[in-house]
Amino acid sequence: MALIALVGRPNVGKSTLFNRLLGRPQALVDDRPGVTRDRHYGELSITGRQGTIIDTGGFDPTDLDPLIGRIKAQALAALEESDLTILVVDGRSGPTPHDQELARLIRRSGRPHLVAVNKIDGPGQEGAVDEFHELGLDGLWPVSGAHGYGLNDFKAALSEFMAEPEEPDEEADEARPPRVAVIGRPNAGKSSLINRLAGRDRLVVDSRPGTTRDAVAVPVTFGSRPYVFIDTAGVRRRGRVDEKLEKLSVLRALKSLDQADAALLVVDALTGLADQDAHIAGYAHERGRPLIILANKWDAVKDKAETLKELNRCLDLKLGFLAGTPVVAGSAQTGQKLNLLFDLIDRLMAQYRFRAPTAEVNRVLEKAVAEHTPPYVGRGRLKFYYATQAATRPPTFVVFANHPDSVHFSYRRFLVNRLKEAFGLDLAPVRLFIRARSGRREDKK
Numbered sequence: 001m002a003l004i005a006l007v008g009r010p011n012v013g014k015s016t017l018f019n020r021l022l023g024r025p026q027a028l029v030d031d032r033p034g035v036t037r038d039r040h041y042g043e044l045s046i047t048g049r050q051g052t053i054i055d056t057g058g059f060d061p062t063d064l065d066p067l068i069g070r071i072k073a074q075a076l077a078a079l080e081e082s083d084l085t086i087l088v089v090d091g092r093s094g095p096t097p098h099d100q101e102l103a104r105l106i107r108r109s110g111r112p113h114l115v116a117v118n119k120i121d122g123p124g125q126e127g128a129v130d131e132f133h134e135l136g137l138d139g140l141w142p143v144s145g146a147h148g149y150g151l152n153d154f155k156a157a158l159s160e161f162m163a164e165p166e167e168p169d170e171e172a173d174e175a176r177p178p179r180v181a182v183i184g185r186p187n188a189g190k191s192s193l194i195n196r197l198a199g200r201d202r203l204v205v206d207s208r209p210g211t212t213r214d215a216v217a218v219p220v221t222f223g224s225r226p227y228v229f230i231d232t233a234g235v236r237r238r239g240r241v242d243e244k245l246e247k248l249s250v251l252r253a254l255k256s257l258d259q260a261d262a263a264l265l266v267v268d269a270l271t272g273l274a275d276q277d278a279h280i281a282g283y284a285h286e287r288g289r290p291l292i293i294l295a296n297k298w299d300a301v302k303d304k305a306e307t308l309k310e311l312n313r314c315l316d317l318k319l320g321f322l323a324g325t326p327v328v329a330g331s332a333q334t335g336q337k338l339n340l341l342f343d344l345i346d347r348l349m350a351q352y353r354f355r356a357p358t359a360e361v362n363r364v365l366e367k368a369v370a371e372h373t374p375p376y377v378g379r380g381r382l383k384f385y386y387a388t389q390a391a392t393r394p395p396t397f398v399v400f401a402n403h404p405d406s407v408h409f410s411y412r413r414f415l416v417n418r419l420k421e422a423f424g425l426d427l428a429p430v431r432l433f434i435r436a437r438s439g440r441r442e443d444k445k
Helices: 014-022 068-081 097-109 123-135 151-159 170-175 190-198 244-258 275-286 304-318 339-352 358-371 409-423
Strands: 002-007 041-046 049-055 084-090 113-118 140-142 179-183 216-222 225-231 262-268 291-296 327-329 384-391 396-401 431-436
Touching (some): 002 068, 014 113, 113 123, 113 151, 123 140, 179 190, 179 275, 262 339, 291 304, 409 431
Parallel strands (some): 113 140, 179 225, 262 291
8 A cells, every 4th residue: 555645834735635635534533432533644545546645744944943854854754654755835835945945855865756736726827836847846736725626637646656456365464474563652662562572672662752763573483473563653642743753653653554464552551541542543443453452561550450440441431443352461571461462463363364155144144134124214124135255354344235325333333243243253353345236226115
């Protein structure tokens, strides 16, 4: 999946263009409390090609602090981590010294790029694009994030940098070691955990939050079984990510999730499960990655019974959308209970790669429908024709119905729960899509 970074100074319209490309404002809402969160990344699909687009945030050219070092660091990190960088400039104000500085860094990198000359609302304003040729960059496109002008041509150019989705090689997937992204808030003990699992000081550990900037893959062997753990930078709530370079650490964390089979959320047991832990779990959940929670620093917890009770209460309240997520109370400092992680990973991976015969999937569907009849939807009663498993990693099922848009989320959740129960998928996420039958007319009233 291609990773695309938007860079530029403030007020050039990056966020507006970001939302326009995605076709929606970016805010995730769930029916359980504690799940709503702001975010500055989104999944982009253009003519079947997939990508993740990141709004890195702007830097303030009027700031009196000596920010030039961090400006360069942010731009270079975006260039290094992304498959494509989009430089967004303001077509009304013309090139600025900060646009020129970013253009110079892009030229030096030699990496793929496009230039979105924003705030061009019609053909009569396209002449403003000519001024930006002085940046020395190819691929200048007049666009309007606010009104959508030029977006079709720009997205067509963008799609050329996005690869077609690859068919998973299940045999190769079975043979390679599980890759586990270690995620969590800053200073939760992620690097200490990987050092303990690897049996050596592979990663720099510091008591100050934010030490880890890069995602680092560390091979680990437990018994005779190989694993790969990916350490990531701590992710904070967007409003608290004040240092602009740290926004790029979020980009790296998301990239590590794309490269991982599963996620291990490290929670500081001394401070408890915070809202941001639920937000971070949401990143993994959206990407279909199964999750394990480690309540770290358990050796320093005094009232273990009360702490565990409070942790379970918070899990139910803040992670209701991840019901059944396994929790290990352990310690990276002492190694307490960490051996339990490996058995959980093995079980989780078996479910993540699970494939069911189509006949079995349909038997589960028929039994579920007989148990709980689909509701009347106004145009007639819902009918489910047949079902199949479309993919693994995670297990993904498709059900064909006469009125797919009328299936209430609660009934969809009921079907997911029946599939999970029938196939023993208590650890892996299950995705369900309801589609109309192709090539057939919908049932008449």
